[in-house]
Amino acid sequence: MNEEQRSLLLKSSSRFPPPQGVKLSYGTAGFRADASILESTVYRVGILAALRSLKTKSVIGLMITASHNKVSDNGVKIADPSGGMLTQNWEPFADALANASDPGDLVRLIIEFVKKENIPFEGVCPAEVLLGRDTRSSGRSLLEAAKQGVSSIVGAIALDMGVLTTPQLHWMVRARNKSMKASEVDYFEQLSSPFRCLMDLIPEGSKINEMDDKLIVDGANGVGGEKLAGLKKMFNSLVIDVRNSGKEGGVLNEGVGADYVQKEKVVPCGFGPSDVGLRCASLDGDADRLVYFLVLPKDNNIDLIDGDKILSLFALFVKEQLAILNTNGNEKINNYYHARLGVVQTAYANGASTDYLKKQGLEVLFTPTGVKYLHEKAAEFDIGIYFEANGHGTILFSEEFLCWLEARDNELSSMSKGSEQKKAALRLLAVSKLINQAVGDALSGLLLVEAILRHMGWSIHIWNALYQDLPSRQLKVKVVDRTAVVTENAETVVVKPPGLREAINAEIAKYPQGRSFVRPSGTEDIIRVYAEASTQDAADSLGNSVARLVDKFLGFSSSS
Ligand SMILES: CC(=O)N[C@H]1[C@@H](OP(=O)(O)O)O[C@H](CO)[C@@H](O)[C@@H]1O
Numbered sequence: 323m324n325e326e327q328r329s330l331l332l333k334s335s336s337r338f339p340p341p342q343g344v345k346l347s348y349g350t351a352g353f354r355a356d357a358s359i360l361e362s363t364v365y366r367v368g369i370l371a372a373l374r375s376l377k378t379k380s381v382i383g384l385m386i387t388a389s390h391n392k393v394s395d396n397g398v399k400i401a402d403p404s405g406g407m408l409t410q411n412w413e414p415f416a417d418a419l420a421n422a423s424d425p426g427d428l429v430r431l432i433i434e435f436v437k438k439e440n441i442p443f444e445g446v447c448p449a450e451v452l453l454g455r456d457t458r459s460s461g462r463s464l465l466e467a468a469k470q471g472v473s474s475i476v477g478a479i480a481l482d483m484g485v486l487t488t489p490q491l492h493w494m495v496r497a498r499n500k501s502m503k504a505s506e507v508d509y510f511e512q513l514s515s516p517f518r519c520l521m522d523l524i525p526e527g528s529k530i531n532e533m534d535d536k537l538i539v540d541g542a543n544g545v546g547g548e549k550l551a552g553l554k555k556m557f558n559s560l561v562i563d564v565r566n567s568g569k570e571g572g573v574l575n576e577g578v579g580a581d582y583v584q585k586e587k588v589v590p591c592g593f594g595p596s597d598v599g600l601r602c603a604s605l606d607g608d609a610d611r612l613v614y615f616l617v618l619p620k621d622n623n624i625d626l627i628d629g630d631k632i633l634s635l636f637a638l639f640v641k642e643q644l645a646i647l648n649t650n651g652n653e654k655i656n657n658y659y660h661a662r663l664g665v666v667q668t669a670y671a672n673g674a675s676t677d678y679l680k681k682q683g684l685e686v687l688f689t690p691t692g693v694k695y696l697h698e699k700a701a702e703f704d705i706g707i708y709f710e711a712n713g714h715g716t717i718l719f720s721e722e723f724l725c726w727l728e729a730r731d732n733e734l735s736s737m738s739k740g741s742e743q744k745k746a747a748l749r750l751l752a753v754s755k756l757i758n759q760a761v762g763d764a765l766s767g768l769l770l771v772e773a774i775l776r777h778m779g780w781s782i783h784i785w786n787a788l789y790q791d792l793p794s795r796q797l798k799v800k801v802v803d804r805t806a807v808v809t810e811n812a813e814t815v816v817v818k819p820p821g822l823r824e825a826i827n828a829e830i831a832k833y834p835q836g837r838s839f840v841r842p843s844g845t846e847d848i849i850r851v852y853a854e855a856s857t858q859d860a861a862d863s864l865g866n867s868v869a870r871l872v873d874k875f876l877g878f879s880s881s882s
C-alpha cells in the first residue's frame with residue numbers, strides 16, 4: 323500500500339472510532355444494531371464495498387437498513403455484482419474489519435486481505451458503489467459514513483441513489499452490471515410492462531368478483547408504501563389502497579408490517595372490522611417481504627397467507643405453464659426442454675405447505691435461514707422458487723432456460739400464433755422479467771400474486787384454502803450468549819449445548835404432529851423458538867416448554 327493510500331485510510335478511519343465492548347457480526351442479513359453505534363461499522367463496510375468493486379471489476383451496492391427491526395436500529399449490507407447478497411467468503415473479512423480496534427489494526431487487515439485476494443489496488447482500477455437507505459432518519463448520517471468509507475479507497479466513487487427499497491438497490495446493481503438502464507423509472511418500467519403482458523394474457527372467463535378487486539396494502543410506515551404508490555400510477559387495471567405509508571404519522575414497524583403480521587398473526591394498525599373479507603397485504607420496513615392476510619370478524623385475528631402460500635401459488639402457476647408449453651394438442655411434443663423446477667424452503671416453512679408442495683409432485687429442498695442460502699440453492703434449478711415463511715422470496719430462471727424459452731417463443735410465433743403454447747411461453751418470459759432476479763422483492767412479488775390470482779380466477783379465499791396451515795408458534799428467548807447454540811441439518815437439530823437436543827425431542831414426542839426447533843437469530847440478540855402441532859393450544863404449549871428449556875440451558879436464570 324502506498325503512502326498516499328495509507329495516510330488517507332489512517333486519517334479518515336480515525337474519525338470513525340469503533341464502539342467499545344461490542345462485537346459485531348455480519349449475520350443473516352448484514353450488520354444490525356442500535357443505530358447510535360453503527361457509524362464506524364458503516365464506514366468500514368464502505369471500504370469493504372469499494373474493495374469488492376475493485377476485486378470484481380463491477381458495480382457494488384451498499385444498503386443501509388434494518389428492515390423489520392425497530393426504528394431505532396439500523397444496519398448495513400452489501401449487494402454483489404449479480405445483485406445478490408455479498409459472497410459468503412467475504413463475511414469473515416467483513417467481521418474482522420468491523421471489529422478492528424484502531425486505525426492501525428484496520429489498515430493492517432486491509433493490506434493482508436488485499437494481498438490474499440489479489441485485489442488490484444491503489445487507483446489502478448476504478449471502483450463504484452451505489453448507496454441506498456431506507457426511511458430511518460439515522461440513515462442520513464450513516465450514508466455519509468458509507469461515502470467516507472468508499473472514498474477512503476483511492477479511485478473509488480460512491481453514488482447516492484437516495485431512499486430506496488432494499489430490492490430496488492439490488493436490482494439497480496444488477497442492471498448496471500448488465501449495462502442496462504438502472505434508474506427508479508427503469509425499475510418501475512421493468513415491473514409494469516410484464517405485469518401488463520400477464521394481464522393481457524388472462525384466459526377468457528377468469529374474472530374475480532368486483533368486491534374482491536381492491537387490494538389494501540400495509541406499508542409498515544416504511545419505504546414500500548410510497549414506492550408502491552409511484553408504481554401503481556403505471557397502470558389502471560389494479561386498485562390498490564396503501565395504508566401505513568409513513569405519511570400518516572405512524573412509526574416504522576410499530577404494530578405494522580409483514581414481520582409483525584406474520585409473527586403475531588393479528589391485524590396491523592390501520593386495519594379493522596371494515597376490512598373483513600377483503601384482500602389485504604403487508605410489506606416489511608424495506609419492502610423485501612410480502613405476506614397477504616384476511617381480517618377475521620373477531621379479536622383482531624387474521625388468516626395469514628404467508629410466504630409458503632405465495633410460494634405455492636407461484637409454483638402451481640409455473641408448473642401449469644410449463645405443462646402447457648410442453649404439450650401439443652393432446653400429444654406431448656418430442657424435443658421439449660425438460661426444465662428442472664425446484665422449490666426451496668427453510669425449517670420455518672409450515673409443515674402443511676411442504677406436504678402440499680410434495681403432493682403436487684414438486685422437488686422441495688431445505689436450507690438454513692437467510693436468503694443468501696435459499697437463493698444459492700434455487701439457482702441450481704432451471705426455475706428455482708424460494709420463499710421464507712415470512713414472505714421473502716423470488717423465482718430464479720437459469721440463463722440456459724431463458725435462452726431456450728426465447729427461441730421457443732420465436733418458433734411458436736411463426737408456427738402457431740395465438741396458440742396456448744405461445745401464450746404459456748409469453749407468460750413465463752413475463753414472469754422472468756417481472757419477478758426480481760436479484761433478490762426477493764415485495765413489490766414485484768405483489769404484482770405477480772395479483773396477476774396469477776386473476777389468471778386463475780381465484781379470490782384470496784380460494785387461494786387461502788389451497789391447504790390449511792398447521793397451528794404454529796414463534797417465541798424469542800433472551801439468553802446470556804446466543805452463539806452457545808449450534809445447530810445442524812438446516813437448523814432443525816441442536817448440536818450444542820449438550821443435552822438440549824434430547825430435552826427438546828422429549829417435549830416434541832408429547833404432541834401429535836409436533837415439530838419444534840431452536841436457533842440463534844442472526845439479526846437480533848435472541849434465540850428463536852419455533853413450534854408446530856395439531857392444535858393452537860398444543861403449538862403454544864410445545865413452544866413454551868421448549869422456550870423454558872432454552873432458558874434453563876442458556877438463560878440468565880441458568881447462570882444465576
Ligand atoms: C424467523 C425469521 O423470520 N427470521 C428472519 C430474520 O433472521 P433471523 O436470523 O431469524 O433473525 O431476518 C432475516 C433477514 O430479514 C430473514 O432472512 C429471516 O428469515
Ligand SMILES: [Mg+2]
Pocket residue numbers: 389390606607608609610611
Ligand atoms: Mg426486509
